[in-house]
Amino acid sequence: MLVVAGIVIFFLGLLFSIAWHELGHLAAAKLFGIKVTQYMVGFGRTLWSRKKGDTEYGIKAIPFGGYIRMIGMFPPKKDEEYGRTASSAPWRAMIEDARQAVAEEVRPEDAHRQFYQRNPWKRIVVMLAGPVMNLILAVGIFAAILMGHGIAQATTTVSSVSECVLPANTPDTAHCPAGAPPAPAAAAGFRPGDRIVEFDGRHYDSWDQLRMAIRKSSGTVPVVVERDGHRVTLNTTLMQTQQPSLDDPSKTEKVGFLGLSPTQVLVKQDVSGVVHTIGGFVNLTAEKVVQLPQRVPDLINAIGGGQRSADSPVGIVGASRLGGEVLSSDQYGVDDRIIMMFNLLAGVNLSLFVFNMLPVLPLDGGHVAGALWESVRRRLARLVRRPDPGPFDTAKLMPLAYAVSLVFIAYSLLVLVADIVNPVTLF
Template identity: 30%
Template sequence: MYCRFGRLGAVLTILAFIVAILILVSLHEFGHYAVARLFGVKVLRFSVGFGKPFFTRKRGDTEWCLAPIPLGGYVKMVDTREGNVAETDLPYAFDKQHPAKRIAIVAAGPITNLVLAVIFYALSFSFGVTEVRPFVGTVELASVAAQAGFAPGDRIVSVNGEPIDDWSKAHTEMVMNLEAGKVAVAVQTGRGEDVVRTIDVAGTPAAAEVIRREGNIGLWPFKILNRVGMVVDNSPAARAGLQPGDTLLAANGEKLDSWQQWTDLFRRSPGLKLAVDYERNGEIRHTDLRPDTEELRDGTLIGKVGIAAERDQAWADQISHRYTPGIGQALVMGTEKMWHYSTLTVKFFGRLLTGQASMNHISGPLTIADVAGRSAAMGLQSYLEFLALVSVSLGVLNLLPIPVLDGGHLVYYTAEWIRGKPLSERIQMMGLRFGMIAMLMLMLVAFFNDITRLFG
């Protein structure tokens, strides 16, 4: 964790995470609070965070609190199941309300999160939208995508029969289906041929590696040129005299035609001197370059030279389109994106139950904090999309029919409404124990995955 947080700035990461929790949890709980007050239920406490409050303020009947553990919050209402209630407060007790009112109060929190996601997405889109068509620009050597036969110029038509119209959807469908079995990707090649690329890595170390690399299957929409786009100060490349715009030609007399070949050469040549031929302004030049040595967590030594490739802007212009939608269009797009990620999240949990998805996909607060810092460092638009995605996750997670979550309470109150009486206390306690065990296991898996990702 400290490695990543140090690069991005620990302060920015912590602040971005705290702001996200304050916004998403506060408004989730405020949804419960607002509907409870609408139906006349007395609210005793509104808390953001768990533990002993370090800030309290009494307004009317409600005590507003901030607590030190920023992993959730709660609204405490008058309820006869939690202790003695004054006779005058009985009409305002939560458990004395009609099941329909209790359902509305409980559902208000997750629904607030889903509405927030629409708003955050719409705000993000107001900065401008870049649509990337589902064309393959780059295929990493020895990657999952390379093994499946993908080639630059492929246009992805469908994934497991699901029509594809943009790059984001194509990538998501491929990654989400990796562990469910073979992934059939219909493509149209650069020559106009219709073929199917099959990704078959379910249950293999390659699938686990994709998760570790945050969904990277070695496939990118943009092309890179065999030309230097950026040189890090005081790096081996800078000391060798390389500059942005230089075209790399050969190393030790061997011609290398792609940037990936150069990347592979540098990585497997730590500390070795390389004789590099390059072109600058039509002139062929020569230099010696010795990659720095870096040790990976598993002890492997790799070389790093401190350069990045230049993107093929002509190809980027061909496959992408940027525009700024109006307010109405942005809200419609935000709703569509919220619905897409909501259904995707539900499908994921369904696949978890059937063993077709890995528990390694589950992330906890450490990873969320890490991503919060990275997205905030990239700018407001990226941070808004991060808030929207987390808000969708919170909304859908809380609607799952698991006791201790909002969705579990919705099941209880719906059953009570249908039966005309509450479920027995024994059944409710059994459900509560099951829900606590399930959530505890989920939290343990999430923390384990966080530690694995951030500490290796």
């Protein structure tokens, strides 16, 4: 029941994120007097709709996105283009079909309310409003968690001590097999609760700095710990072993190994800490979006039964399953599970923001790029005292938009199949 509840709750959260995104476009378009005929969550057959004013609000059968329909997305052809001989090229037919479909939506009384007629900066605001709404939602959730609940940070206090050393990526680390060498920390006499004060003669307050020092060390190193109010020196002989790289966890490197885990504590963040943390999230998300094409072999391998990496792309189905997994997990308390659900939802919204900012049609970033180019060429025309070139004709990019859409659909289907046959798991 918890799995089902988690899937349903997270799925509704995703639908809200989509609706929230489209609400940004809708509000900005209406602010600038652009007529919006539809506001829809989903695609395909309409399940429910209601018209209010100029706009029909509704929910469609396929909940994998949403859209608003603004009139006049493309400018009409220039006068000199009407006299040219029509080409039978498929790409030109696509352009003219798209332009005609847009023109048919414009009634005479709404001729002044078309999207392409607005200044470039207004069109940029309209197209940015959707992704920015996702960014606002992500930042709001992350900020509430970081400032109200806190973020887990490792301390220099020992939580657990490994009894033995196992090769990197060993699936079962709960038991020490026969012949496994003892871990240096266990051999030196470390105990849970020890607070490491000095390592090799240097004082450390941060676990991250201490961990780096351990990884770079070798041989016998004196370690001073605080135990039961007294300081104890433990002479530890570090072992060199293969461990996952901190830069790329899929690779291993030879480092110094001590064999202990730090205690985690919740630390509430101030505004600067929130800005720094969210900035790191944005950078990481951007890196993952750029790496999407590289993930195709991993997805195909996962569909064929291979191991699916933990950072593999997921769609709505996969994300919803993760929500069900989090809510049903018995490894954490109820509060922690709720926090994890909100963290997942914030991460999805951050991904929606970054992905939609890609400067290709039909994404929002593609329309932003078109408006920016129009603004640049108009300014250049004024500088060289040439006639205004007029609106940038995004209709001419429709063949490219169709091609990109097919790529997105194919990728989404690949992710969907992988999410069904070999889903990403957290625990």
